[in-house]
Amino acid sequence: MSSPGSPPLLASRLRRIALVILMGVAATAVQATQPIPAFADVKAAARPSVAVLLARDGTPLAERRVDPHVRRLEWVALNSFSPALKDALLAAEDKRFFEHSGVDWRAFVGSLWHNLWYDRKRGASTLSMQLAGLLDPELALGRGGMPRRSLGQKWDQALAAQALEARWTKEQILEAYLNLAPFRGDLQGVHAAARALFGKSPTELGRAESLILAVLLRGPNARPEHVAQRACVLAERINAPAACAPAQRLAASLDRQHTGPRWELAPHAGRLLLATQHPGERLRSTLDAELQQGLTAALKRLGVPEAAAVLVDNASGEVLAYVGAPEPALPDQAQILRGAGNLLQPFAYGVAIERRQITAATPLEESLGNHAPTSPDDRLWVSARSALAEGLAEPAQLVARLAGDALVERLRLADIEPPRSGLPDLNLIQLAGLYRALANGGQWLAPHLTVLPERPQRRLLRAEAGFIVGDILALRDAEGTLQPFALRQHVPDGRETLLVAFSERYSLALWAAGSRALPAQAAASGLDYLRGLHRNQPAQRPLAPPGVVSTLVVFEPAIESARREWFIRGTETERVLVAPRNPPRIVYPIGGGIVDATGLADDRSFRVYFEAARAPAGSWWRLDGERMAAGSGNGSGNAGNGSNGAGARLAWRPVAGRHLLELVSADGAVLDSVSFAVRGPGEEASKPADQQPHQ
16 A cells, blocks of 8 residues: 555645646636526525514514524625624635635645645635535535535536626625525524624624634534634634634523514514514514504503503504513413403494484483492483493393394494304404494494505494494593593403593503502503503594584483483484383393293292382283283282382293283283293193292
């Protein structure tokens, strides 16, 4: 076997070097003809691995990674890279970059000579050759499973580099290399590497960061201590030894990367909107950066982690601010469906007013037991305005029955499908959209977070009814002066609050959960935020539409003070006559209710009882048009006892189906009536004798 220095082996290696030199000379004499993509095409194909949510003015609000294979950010122009980075890169990788035409033959031959004699190999790839390998996978390192490029592959790479130099400028080559070079892990390009490793932009890179990035090009995943050592060697080479120590400190934290998003002003909207976007997409939203920042600050001032809010523009239906939680890491609470409670009452009143079933001055009954420690059977009268403004439950139930299926149809117009029984659960966007209709002449448009073509609105309420309801909800100050803001709040358990507030320009829906004091704090915070939006242009009270008239109303008796009231034209009145405070009424069964009579199947003695309150002497029951019993006044068959009107009971064996029950006075006048249904096995009506009270 020949030794490394033997004449035959030396002659063989010298011949190989001479062949390479001749090939290099030929390559420089003949223009390379390798297919090279245009610089613009390469730049366009290098799409970021993230999608970005933009505000309406283009301000970045949120970022989401959508390509799991590579971390790459936006393409950066050459003049935006720091000079320190360019200096370190050229010193480490290609110090004669601006002198050669793609291949540094002096370094190339020196590398071959070194590799002929030593086991530790040394490369001589120029930046142009490395870029050629990045652009063409066939020229990349390790083709065919080999750990290093073959001589033929190296030659092809050299030809490609010369072709690249013939078509691109030096500046374009350097810019593309800085944007496409691989760094640690899945990082590609200086932009992504600078952000992940140092939390900086390419413009902000100093000497120490530049040294680290330059030496990572030869060993992207080298151990931190090896990176630090190489950075210090490079620092000596560029005559910057003072950068060695800070570079060592940076190298020690290489694996603690900054992987979070660059922008988190609207993180929850970003998660909602960017999940289906493609890499590199920049989605413009309807959000306003300033309003988004202000609403986030308002929620943080509440001091609770469970809070969310949405702000909608009344004119366009655009969502101007969307805060799913005070902090980005918390789950999005704005999308969660919640029981709306009394927040849907205004729409039932609006439907009843529109259909002329009631006016804002119509007297409605409310139990005194809901207001003071007295008998629940004691009643008071309030106007529809007072009942709605105070959120009184019993009048709301009556109005909801009056609105009936019409309310369900209006909610469906707003893309809300009510359940078979009860009220629908709503999220904050749905709530803001509903109340926006009250501030927008009754016209509904689905709130939207992205720019959409103009769409027709749907009418939930006539403008006249919407205006009257909005006027009822409007706030008054201590002197009773009407303010240009409306507020509606639902507090289900004292520690949770759901509220909607609106002006003529904005509608705000807010939810929060926490302490007992939170509902009042949330209402104050929401109104302060709305007032702040009008600091440059004061909020205006809406003008009454043409079909609305104002009339002075007097109540007789004076259940409320005389006042000017709004009416739909044709329903106005000057005197409201109120029925007696405590009229006779049927206590059971409840109007519209269902009597469960399944016990009939097993119990022949099963009965239910008709009950009346304050029934006068001689009054009696009539069921489905037939008199139930004619008693002797002892309470067994008649409704009253003739003395104090105490509610006597009448036993009845139920019959499945729907029934109309009437309480009738001695002179035949109907005092009260209810319609109800019985659920249970069908059975013929009992004989009159069986209608006597069961003992």
